[in-house]
Amino acid sequence: MSGTASSLPVSDDAAPVPPRGAGKARRRLRWLASTLLTACITLLGLLIVTFALGRVLPTDPVLRVVGDRASQEQYDQVRREMRLDQPLPQQFGAFVGDMLSGDFGRSLVTGNPIAEDVVRYFPATFELATVAIVLGVLLGIPLGVLCAQYAGRLPDHLGRLFSLAGHSMPIFWLGIVGLLIFYANLGWVAGPGRLDVAYRYSVPTVTHLLLIDTALAGEWDAFRNAFSHLILPASLLGLVAMGFVTRMTRSFLLWQLRQDYTLVLRLKGLSESAILWRHALRNAAGPILAIIALTYAYLLEGAVLTETVFAWPGLGMYITDSLFAADIPAVLAATLLVGTIFMLVNIASELIQAALDPRSRSV
Amino acid sequence: MSIASSCSRWLSTDTPATRIQARLGATYRLLRRLLRHPIGVAGLILVGLMVLAALLAPWLPLADPVAQSLGERLLPPSAQHWLGTDTLGRDLLSRVVYGARPTLAIVAMVLVASVPAGLLIGAAAGLWGGWLDAVLMRLSDVFMAFPRLILAIAVAATLSSGLWTAVIAIALTGWPPYARVARAEVAALRRAEFIQAARALGVSRTRLLLRHALPLCLPSALVRAALDAPGIVLIVSGLGFLGLGLPPPAPEWGAMVAEGRAIVFEAWWVSTLPGLMILTLSLGFNFLGDALRDVVDPEK
Numbered sequence: 001m002s003g004t005a006s007s008l009p010v011s012d013d014a015a016p017v018p019p020r021g022a023g024k025a026r027r028r029l030r031w032l033a034s035t036l037l038t039a040c041i042t043l044l045g046l047l048i049v050t051f052a053l054g055r056v057l058p059t060d061p062v063l064r065v066v067g068d069r070a071s072q073e074q075y076d077q078v079r080r081e082m083r084l085d086q087p088l089p090q091q092f093g094a095f096v097g098d099m100l101s102g103d104f105g106r107s108l109v110t111g112n113p114i115a116e117d118v119v120r121y122f123p124a125t126f127e128l129a130t131v132a133i134v135l136g137v138l139l140g141i142p143l144g145v146l147c148a149q150y151a152g153r154l155p156d157h158l159g160r161l162f163s164l165a166g167h168s169m170p171i172f173w174l175g176i177v178g179l180l181i182f183y184a185n186l187g188w189v190a191g192p193g194r195l196d197v198a199y200r201y202s203v204p205t206v207t208h209l210l211l212i213d214t215a216l217a218g219e220w221d222a223f224r225n226a227f228s229h230l231i232l233p234a235s236l237l238g239l240v241a242m243g244f245v246t247r248m249t250r251s252f253l254l255w256q257l258r259q260d261y262t263l264v265l266r267l268k269g270l271s272e273s274a275i276l277w278r279h280a281l282r283n284a285a286g287p288i289l290a291i292i293a294l295t296y297a298y299l300l301e302g303a304v305l306t307e308t309v310f311a312w313p314g315l316g317m318y319i320t321d322s323l324f325a326a327d328i329p330a331v332l333a334a335t336l337l338v339g340t341i342f343m344l345v346n347i348a349s350e351l352i353q354a355a356l357d358p359r360s361r362s363v
Numbered sequence: 364m365s366i367a368s369s370c371s372r373w374l375s376t377d378t379p380a381t382r383i384q385a386r387l388g389a390t391y392r393l394l395r396r397l398l399r400h401p402i403g404v405a406g407l408i409l410v411g412l413m414v415l416a417a418l419l420a421p422w423l424p425l426a427d428p429v430a431q432s433l434g435e436r437l438l439p440p441s442a443q444h445w446l447g448t449d450t451l452g453r454d455l456l457s458r459v460v461y462g463a464r465p466t467l468a469i470v471a472m473v474l475v476a477s478v479p480a481g482l483l484i485g486a487a488a489g490l491w492g493g494w495l496d497a498v499l500m501r502l503s504d505v506f507m508a509f510p511r512l513i514l515a516i517a518v519a520a521t522l523s524s525g526l527w528t529a530v531i532a533i534a535l536t537g538w539p540p541y542a543r544v545a546r547a548e549v550a551a552l553r554r555a556e557f558i559q560a561a562r563a564l565g566v567s568r569t570r571l572l573l574r575h576a577l578p579l580c581l582p583s584a585l586v587r588a589a590l591d592a593p594g595i596v597l598i599v600s601g602l603g604f605l606g607l608g609l610p611p612p613a614p615e616w617g618a619m620v621a622e623g624r625a626i627v628f629e630a631w632w633v634s635t636l637p638g639l640m641i642l643t644l645s646l647g648f649n650f651l652g653d654a655l656r657d658v659v660d661p662e663k
Binding site for chain 1: 518638
């Protein structure tokens, strides 16, 4: 999405056109360099913000570690270990070095290295968001095609209402209502958590992704149980994703339908649905994939609130648990991590779009 | 009747005599097109009702939203308490209506902070181009790449002064879309004759930016703002849900959903009804924005 506005041609100050052939490769290289530069600046921005937030805490971080009955020497020693006696620029330099080398410090509550905690919690979020995006895409694209086919008629209006409702949904509330209906009243799905206690120690951990781990071990009862836990939160997140995907697919397809080539196809006698499914959808694949990537990044973020409702032991719950324990270093490290993933997915989205549509590369 | 029709004729004339008449006329035509759009009308009604309720809450015949009555805890909806009562016996209808106030106030504050900033930055980048354009757009890329909700959570959690700092965090990540749209629009019109004419007349750079370029971006900024508002509503209520919002006795929708969460299987109304308000408000804004997009720019 971010590529569209900035790549609009700005009439006459464009640089003189370099000779063909060599210029093309150079332009592509320049585009790649500028994308990577933006990524680096963004990462720096994230680091600055998290560093600044860590320094303006209303409480004394040293006191949180040593307790208020420590002697002055202990206090000073910990202060030195936390590098709080050094000037700010040096502190920031050390902070950046630590973060880039994967040393996120220790959690104030558990005492574990935060990096270890995060690695343990992340796969749950990944599994949830991935199943959700798959559901959202599998339902959202056909619905978007349908909306484009019947543009301005009843199916389109229904699709519009449905996807706007998806945009507007407070996911934490939807989760509570979903549990109330499908877990408490109908009993169709398992409740909060990822796996029943009975199965928790019978499945060997390989990938930390329970659907895969249980299938690898051939524990089909456990697989069914994990699926039953996963399906409700994933469907609800998927509903939100579906809203975005439907809406954008529809508008990209309508744009394709206004192009001359669809007129040719129509004159050749192709049916409207063949034009949409076989030609327009393929031509719109770049922007649709880019939107899917952006939606995925958004889901990783939305998972934070979903996880607290479903007691889902992922990164979101790690952040909120740390929050309530006032474990700010853990919150900030997880924030930085989510921010970095968010940024990487954004870049992936731009690269995909550029790979599929050479026109979007002409900066 | 005749006054109304002559008003309408004065507003929709093709040859306005004054600047005010032209501006009011443009607004009038926009409004008329919006009122013919069913989704737009639905959005106007939903948002309008919420705004009215928020403004008039103290004068409506409602119970005190913070008055506890431990003898009347968790009463289901009834004639006396239309939406029932919560764990402390407070009237839920009253709390739900009062809950519109902080949410709408924050939406307004974020928009007031981020829309003008985004427009100014975008219009300046589009009008002047060059290195300023490159720097400003790079900056907007950076702020756009920040995960909004997570940043708001981190800021609200560390600075612990609740929603005020969240406003800053949400606004800080909110301006880039406005800047991008404004930049594209202004850049496309940079060589337009009326801009050239203003330049030739010796209009100062600031005046060119503020009086000639900026007004062109207002319609699309209006659309963006309406589509931006639901996201802000959801972030604010999400913060409230996590306990990072207003301090406890104050009625806030997200916090109310969280309060009722533990007892949702016994008393469904405590948690579900405030959530329904969040959904209604953000749906209203989305309807409004979606319809405005059709109305402002029928091409797309």
